[in-house]
Amino acid sequence: MAVLNALIEAAGLEKTYPARDRKGTAFRAVAGVDFQVHRGEAFGFLGPNGAGKSSTMRMLAGVSAPTAGTLRILGLDPVADGRRVRARLGVVPQDDSLDTQLTVEENLLVYGLYFGLSRRAVRARAGELLEFARLEDKAGERVEHLSGGMRRRLTIARALINEPEILLLDEPTTGLDPQARHVLWDRLFRLKQDGVTLILTTHYMDEAEQLCDRLVVMDKGLIADEGSPRELIERHVTREVLELRFPPGEHEEVGRKLGDQVEVLPDRLLWYADDGEQALAQATEAGVRPLTALVRRTGLEDVFLRLTGRSLTD
Amino acid sequence: MNDRIALPPAGGAHLVVLRNLWVHKGGSPWTMALFSVFEPILYLLAIGVGIGGLVGEVPGVEVPYAAFVAPALLATAVMNSALEETTQTAYAKFAFDRFYHSLAVTPITVSGLVLGEIAWGMLRGLITGLGFLAVVTALGLVTSPWVLLAVPAGLLIAFTFGAAGFLTAGYVRGWSDFQYMQLVMLPMFLFATTFYPVTVYPEPVAAVVRALPLYHAIELVRGPALGQVGPGLLGNAGYLAAVGLVCFLLARRRWRRLLTA
Amino acid sequence: MAFRALAYWLVRYRRTWRGTIVVSVANPILFLLAIGAGLGTLVEGTVEGASYLAFFAPGLLAAATLQNAFVEAGFKVNSALRRERIYSTAAATPLEPGHILAGHLMFITLRLMLSAAAFVVVMALFGLTGSVGVALAVTLAATLTGLAFAAPLAAWAVTVSDFPQLNTVFRFVVMPMYLFSGTFFSVTQLPGPLRAVAYALPLWHGVDLCRALALGTATPGTSLLHAGYLTLCCVAGVLVARVTFRRCLHA
Numbered sequence: 094m095a096v097l098n099a100l101i102e103a104a105g106l107e108k109t110y111p112a113r114d115r116k117g118t119a120f121r122a123v124a125g126v127d128f129q130v131h132r133g134e135a136f137g138f139l140g141p142n143g144a145g146k147s148s149t150m151r152m153l154a155g156v157s158a159p160t161a162g163t164l165r166i167l168g169l170d171p172v173a174d175g176r177r178v179r180a181r182l183g184v185v186p187q188d189d190s191l192d193t194q195l196t197v198e199e200n201l202l203v204y205g206l207y208f209g210l211s212r213r214a215v216r217a218r219a220g221e222l223l224e225f226a227r228l229e230d231k232a233g234e235r236v237e238h239l240s241g242g243m244r245r246r247l248t249i250a251r252a253l254i255n256e257p258e259i260l261l262l263d264e265p266t267t268g269l270d271p272q273a274r275h276v277l278w279d280r281l282f283r284l285k286q287d288g289v290t291l292i293l294t295t296h297y298m299d300e301a302e303q304l305c306d307r308l309v310v311m312d313k314g315l316i317a318d319e320g321s322p323r324e325l326i327e328r329h330v331t332r333e334v335l336e337l338r339f340p341p342g343e344h345e346e347v348g349r350k351l352g353d354q355v356e357v358l359p360d361r362l363l364w365y366a367d368d369g370e371q372a373l374a375q376a377t378e379a380g381v382r383p384l385t386a387l388v389r390r391t392g393l394e395d396v397f398l399r400l401t402g403r404s405l406t407d
Numbered sequence: 408m409n410d411r412i413a414l415p416p417a418g419g420a421h422l423v424v425l426r427n428l429w430v431h432k433g434g435s436p437w438t439m440a441l442f443s444v445f446e447p448i449l450y451l452l453a454i455g456v457g458i459g460g461l462v463g464e465v466p467g468v469e470v471p472y473a474a475f476v477a478p479a480l481l482a483t484a485v486m487n488s489a490l491e492e493t494t495q496t497a498y499a500k501f502a503f504d505r506f507y508h509s510l511a512v513t514p515i516t517v518s519g520l521v522l523g524e525i526a527w528g529m530l531r532g533l534i535t536g537l538g539f540l541a542v543v544t545a546l547g548l549v550t551s552p553w554v555l556l557a558v559p560a561g562l563l564i565a566f567t568f569g570a571a572g573f574l575t576a577g578y579v580r581g582w583s584d585f586q587y588m589q590l591v592m593l594p595m596f597l598f599a600t601t602f603y604p605v606t607v608y609p610e611p612v613a614a615v616v617r618a619l620p621l622y623h624a625i626e627l628v629r630g631p632a633l634g635q636v637g638p639g640l641l642g643n644a645g646y647l648a649a650v651g652l653v654c655f656l657l658a659r660r661r662w663r664r665l666l667t668a
Numbered sequence: 669m670a671f672r673a674l675a676y677w678l679v680r681y682r683r684t685w686r687g688t689i690v691v692s693v694a695n696p697i698l699f700l701l702a703i704g705a706g707l708g709t710l711v712e713g714t715v716e717g718a719s720y721l722a723f724f725a726p727g728l729l730a731a732a733t734l735q736n737a738f739v740e741a742g743f744k745v746n747s748a749l750r751r752e753r754i755y756s757t758a759a760a761t762p763l764e765p766g767h768i769l770a771g772h773l774m775f776i777t778l779r780l781m782l783s784a785a786a787f788v789v790v791m792a793l794f795g796l797t798g799s800v801g802v803a804l805a806v807t808l809a810a811t812l813t814g815l816a817f818a819a820p821l822a823a824w825a826v827t828v829s830d831f832p833q834l835n836t837v838f839r840f841v842v843m844p845m846y847l848f849s850g851t852f853f854s855v856t857q858l859p860g861p862l863r864a865v866a867y868a869l870p871l872w873h874g875v876d877l878c879r880a881l882a883l884g885t886a887t888p889g890t891s892l893l894h895a896g897y898l899t900l901c902c903v904a905g906v907l908v909a910r911v912t913f914r915r916c917l918h919a
């Protein structure tokens with residue numbers, strides 16, 4: 094029974110921010126979304142900047158009251174029961190909010206106390222988490238001196254201090270270099286294996302493909318579709334895609350010539366086809382002479398493109 | 408899994424204080440006191456002794472000028488210590504360290520946060536007050552044992568201004584706004600009978616001065632310090648407590664809006 | 669080239685000048701009312717032949733300019749290098765560190781002069797400046813006093829890592845100087861050895877210069893001596909700043 098297992102249930106969830114000043118207008122950042130998250134799964138929000146991911150996450154974290162709709166977390170109302178909900182969540186916000194004046198270990202200790210843990214419990218837990226975050230040899234270091242990747246790992250370790258049932262991660266790897274990202278992904282995999290429910294937002298399709306069992310594609314405050322990465326790809330795009338590049342200005346014209354099956358982007362044409370090589374042959378036959386041609390497997394980037402007509406990263 | 412979690416009482420206010428103590432762990436409370444006491448002592452020497460040399464009798468006061476100014480400088484020093492923590496430092500914690508945002512996702516409540524920061528300001532004020540008192544005693548400017556009332560008085564003063572400061576911090580948009588705060592603080596410091604009794608002013612001006620919280624803070628310290636203890640002090644204390652309470656309630660409302668938008 | 673660096677600061681100042689003018693006018697009004705007029709009523713007789721208010725006002729002007737110099741050449745210079753990284757942006761253009769320094773110092777000079785002028789206008793409202801000539805002379809003397817601090821301060825502030833160090837120096841060096849350089853009371857009231865220290869402080873020279881000009885007691889000899897001493901501080905500061913700016917901007 095799926096419903097029994099739903100840790101989070103949102104229906105018609107909305108968030109409207111009041112106007113910043115008299116001249117401004119109110120802004121609806123989340124415009125009515127429905128989703129459920131089940132115990133033990135890794136659930137993702139994939140969407141470009143401004144899609145409303147962080148706004149949704151802040152409602153889930155119980156620090157932002159929904160303007161409309163219903164939201165139940167762990168069977169509780171996150172507004173009325175905010176404290177009890179927060180006690181059982183771990184939150185990794187989009188912007189690091191580590192205590193830069195304290196050391197790495199102190200950050201974990203004091204954060205644990207905020208959750209009402211005893212000093213002894215918090216000490217033991219901090220030791221485990223330092224190891225988990227691979228920061229054992231940085232325990233006495235001030236946070237200021239850590240690299241971006243280390244800070245992010247410490248933020249995650251901190252969010253785990255209360256052994257949360259749900260871990261919320263808002264853009265966990267944005268701004269990190271590729272190596273730091275892989276270290277982080279590896280840690281998140283381990284959490285998943287340990288049965289922690291993960292909810293994360295990202296605008297990287299590779300991250301979503303790697304980490305999420307199930308995800309929703311979000312754009313302009315709405316959910317465009319929902320499913321596993323595999324399902325979404327199968328539902329919306331062909332198996333392969335042919336990428337064609339032309340000298341500037343020729344895209345439109347070639348696009349028209351090739352018809353509906355191609356998407357025209359500012360810098361290239363995408364031709365969705367089950368067999369990319371065959372599509373290329375067809376294009377050559379039609380007299381199209383691209384500067385470069387590349388056949389690759391389709392991914393979530395293409396799903397997003399098909400759903401919204403825009404690319405994820407611009 | 409979560410049976411070890413007992414929600415902290417009082418919204419976790421004491422934990423906010425604890426965190427601030429940890430940040431200061433490196434330095435002792437005495438270095439902290441030295442920092443906050445140095446400036447008022449300088450003022451005391453310059454104004455009390457330097458200008459005191461020029462000033463004859465203060466009308467209606469029989470003590471040396473320095474002994475008249477010292478209690479006012481004590482009240483001001485306590486006020487400034489509490490304000491420093493709840494305005495500039497608090498703003499930095501909010502806007503740059505995102506410390507309050509990180510508290511917002513824990514079981515610490517907004518009430519707990521506001522209470523904790525005000526209590527921290529009171530602790531700072533207390534240390535400053537004690538340090539100043541020690542120096543003033545050493546300089547031989549203490550004339551009455553009632554001066555010990557300055558300790559509870561200092562706590563109340565720090566509460567009032569701490570609450571007012573934290574309320575203000577909730578409306579600050581950038582560092583340059585503190586310039587405007589200075590525009591309120593400086594005249595209050597200069598006119599709230601710090602340097603001469605309220606009797607110097609003509610009546611309408613005196614009424615305005617009597618509305619300043621710092622005026623009541625100074626009265627509350629100066630009376631006992633000069634051995635003049637009367638029921639009027641309760642009025643001063645009541646005024647400060649009322650201002651502090653209102654500021655606390657408003658601050659709580661403001662910070663709730665800021666942190667849970 | 670230096671004018672390009674100056675232009676940057678002027679453009680920035682366009683956004684904040686209103687606030688600074690309000691502060692530079694309000695502060696002296698408040699001080700002169702409370703200390704000069706209020707406390708002055710308690711002062712018996714005259715100080716150095718003048719009313720307490722007339723004695724105090726020019727001293728406070730010099731001291732206030734020192735405070736402004738500390739903000740502009742201490743905090744702002746440091747922040748331009750560290751927190752806001754304005755200098756590094758400028759250093760990536762054809763501007764040399766020397767130009768950047770010159771541009772900023774020119775702006776600081778204007779800024780100090782503006783505040784001093786506002787203060788002198790307030791003094792005039794209190795009837796404390798004899799003529800327009802006196803007012804101009806006092807403004808220039810105060811600006812020179814500010815520069816005698818601004819140049820060495822800039823030289824030092826650019827080498828400092830962050831604000832706390834500046835705060836410490838402000839609290840333990842600037843404030844004592846502010847209070848004991850003859851601003852609030854004559855240095856002759858200080859005990860012997862302390863008096864000697866006060867005479868060596870640039871601020872005392874600034875205070876005495878402004879005061880003598882405002883009270884009309886200035887003699888060419890002492891005035892030139894004061895101005896010379898202040899100019900010396902200023903020139904020495906610029907020379908050191910040229911070195912430290914080069915070292916810290918092209919680090």
Ligand SMILES: Nc1ncnc2c1ncn2[C@@H]1O[C@H](COP(=O)(O)OP(=O)(O)O)[C@@H](O)[C@H]1O
Pocket residue numbers: 110111120121122140141142143144145146147148149668
């Ligand atoms: N506190 C706020 N007040 C007003 N508008 C906001 C606020 N926070 C976010 N927004 C706006 O809501 C939209 C969605 O923001 P956000 O939820 O942060 O998106 P995402 O995390 O997907 O990038 C953006 O256009 C943003 O400008």
Ligand SMILES: [Mg+2]
Pocket residue numbers: 143146147148187263264
């Ligand atoms: Mg976001």
